[in-house]
Amino acid sequence: MTESLTVRDNRTGQEYDVPISEGAIKAKDIGAIKADDDSPGLAIYDPGFVNTASCRSAVTFIDGEKGILEYRGYPIEQLAESSTFLEVAYLLINGALPSKAEYEQWVHDITYHTFVHENVKSFMEGFRYDAHPMGMLMASVGALSTFYPEAGVIGDADNRMIQIIRMIAKMPTLGAWSFRNAQGKPFVYPDNELSYTANFLSMLFKMSESRYEADERLVKALDTLFILHADHEQNCSANAVRSVGSSQVDPYSAVAAGIGALYGPLHGGANEAVLRMLRRIGSKSEIPAFIEGVKNGNEKLMGFGHRVYKNYDPRAKIIKKACDDVFDVTGVNPLLEIAQELEKIALEDDYFVSRKLYPNVDFYSGLIYEAFQFPPEMFTVLFAIGRTPGWLAQWLELTQDKEQKIARPKQIYTGDRGLDFTPRDQRWA
Numbered sequence: 394m395t396e397s398l399t400v401r402d403n404r405t406g407q408e409y410d411v412p413i414s415e416g417a418i419k420a421k422d423i424g425a426i427k428a429d430d431d432s433p434g435l436a437i438y439d440p441g442f443v444n445t446a447s448c449r450s451a452v453t454f455i456d457g458e459k460g461i462l463e464y465r466g467y468p469i470e471q472l473a474e475s476s477t478f479l480e481v482a483y484l485l486i487n488g489a490l491p492s493k494a495e496y497e498q499w500v501h502d503i504t505y506h507t508f509v510h511e512n513v514k515s516f517m518e519g520f521r522y523d524a525h526p527m528g529m530l531m532a533s534v535g536a537l538s539t540f541y542p543e544a545g546v547i548g549d550a551d552n553r554m555i556q557i558i559r560m561i562a563k564m565p566t567l568g569a570w571s572f573r574n575a576q577g578k579p580f581v582y583p584d585n586e587l588s589y590t591a592n593f594l595s596m597l598f599k600m601s602e603s604r605y606e607a608d609e610r611l612v613k614a615l616d617t618l619f620i621l622h623a624d625h626e627q628n629c630s631a632n633a634v635r636s637v638g639s640s641q642v643d644p645y646s647a648v649a650a651g652i653g654a655l656y657g658p659l660h661g662g663a664n665e666a667v668l669r670m671l672r673r674i675g676s677k678s679e680i681p682a683f684i685e686g687v688k689n690g691n692e693k694l695m696g697f698g699h700r701v702y703k704n705y706d707p708r709a710k711i712i713k714k715a716c717d718d719v720f721d722v723t724g725v726n727p728l729l730e731i732a733q734e735l736e737k738i739a740l741e742d743d744y745f746v747s748r749k750l751y752p753n754v755d756f757y758s759g760l761i762y763e764a765f766q767f768p769p770e771m772f773t774v775l776f777a778i779g780r781t782p783g784w785l786a787q788w789l790e791l792t793q794d795k796e797q798k799i800a801r802p803k804q805i806y807t808g809d810r811g812l813d814f815t816p817r818d819q820r821w822a
């Protein structure tokens with residue numbers, strides 16, 4: 394069986410052999426198909442890139458039908474069970490698990506880059522008390538590009554790596570300070586004696602005590618949540634990072650674009666939307682009416698559905714289990730019962746079954762975050778902290794991919810053509 398298509402253009406009767414490679418055909422081969430020498434070649438029209446591969450990548454593998462997720466070939470279930478977020482970050486960035494020496498150096502480097510310039514602190518203090526933390530995070534990450542102007546030299550491997558270390562290290566500091574600003578509380582500086590995730594909790598919740606001691610079970614649960622969010626191949630925000638990064642801008646500006654994409658309710662903002670949805674439903678008795686509203690198209694069942702997973706999101710399964718560990722410490726979130734009943738009803742209802750809508754990573758994560766006493770507007774900040782190594786692994790791969798070019802899609806033009814301009818005084822006479 395030859396790995397190719399034979400395409401016949403019925404406008405000209407000409408046939409074209411289009412090679413198939415790695416499960417895809419190249420758009421440029423379709424571009425060679427023309428009605429005549431003066432016409433442009435055919436383009437591929439694919440809103441939302443539902444069936445378009447933008448790159449070749451070795452970072453993350455997803456099988457949506459089978460509910461499989463692997464980072465650099467390692468199943469998410471094994472990493473969530475036995476790894477740490479910083480080890481997973483090293484794996485995503487470097488493509489292999491670290492040796493003991495490599496891991497210790499990596500943890501040291503990240504630990505000692507958690508501080509930000511004092512001007513970033515005063516910049517963040519300038520936001521209103523009710524500024525959404527995601528808006529603050531996006532702005533402050535973008536602002537970091539002005540503190541490290543050398544970050545734009547993306548062709549230098551050592552320079553790329555120091556910016557990657559800085560961003561992974563500083564994201565929790567910026568995330569925590571976005572939270573403290575909304576709370577009207579003083580910003581807490583990083584405590585380099587603490588682990589990455591314990592330090593994040595300290596910067597969030599420390600008050601007058603000399604050292605904030607988080608419950609180890611909560612530290613482990615949050616570290617696992619960061620692992621589950623660390624990457625997800627070419628999702629909307631990774632695509633934003635790659636698209637902006639393709640102009641060869643610095644990685645802070647590219648990641649700021651990714652944060653902007655993640656902010657949206659259809660993407661990372663869904664975890665916040667799920668919590669608000671569950672609060673609005675209020676009780677199990679209200680679920681049937683809510684489901685009817687969704688089926689009538691009034692709104693979406695937030696936390697359900699996925700572009701790739703047409704089966705249960707493997708991360709949702711792990712998070713659902715992590716709920717138990719967290720609730721052992723914090724007490725059960727009363728909204729859990731509503732979420733479980735909602736899931737049960739949806740998974741039996743043909744509207745959702747026929748559309749292959751299952752719980753995704755955002756459906757249960759908000760319940761855990763709320764149990765940590767995070768307000769809903771902080772949930773997507775937690776997602777962004779976890780996703781930072783993934784964004785940077787995708788960006789790093791982009792910078793070294795000889796096939797990549799600046800992102801500049803085509804369009805199908807539907808507007809007017811060749812109109813004559815009438816000056817204002819004539820138009821308005």
Ligand code: SDX
Binds near residue numbers: 441628698699701755
């Ligand atoms: C994340 O891409 C990633 O990998 C993202 C992510 C990551 O780790 O980076 O996994 C994180 O963003 C998870 C998704 C979080 N978003 C939500 O939970 C918001 C609710 N979900 C939907 O908006 C939706 O399912 C998307 C955005 C996630 C996927 O949308 P698609 O692939 O474009 O699918 P679609 O909108 O074309 O939906 C197909 C059908 C439509 O019905 P019909 O027009 O055919 O009648 O399913 C319906 C949709 O209306 N549908 C839903 C629904 N999701 C899809 N109906 C009700 N509730 C929903 N949640």
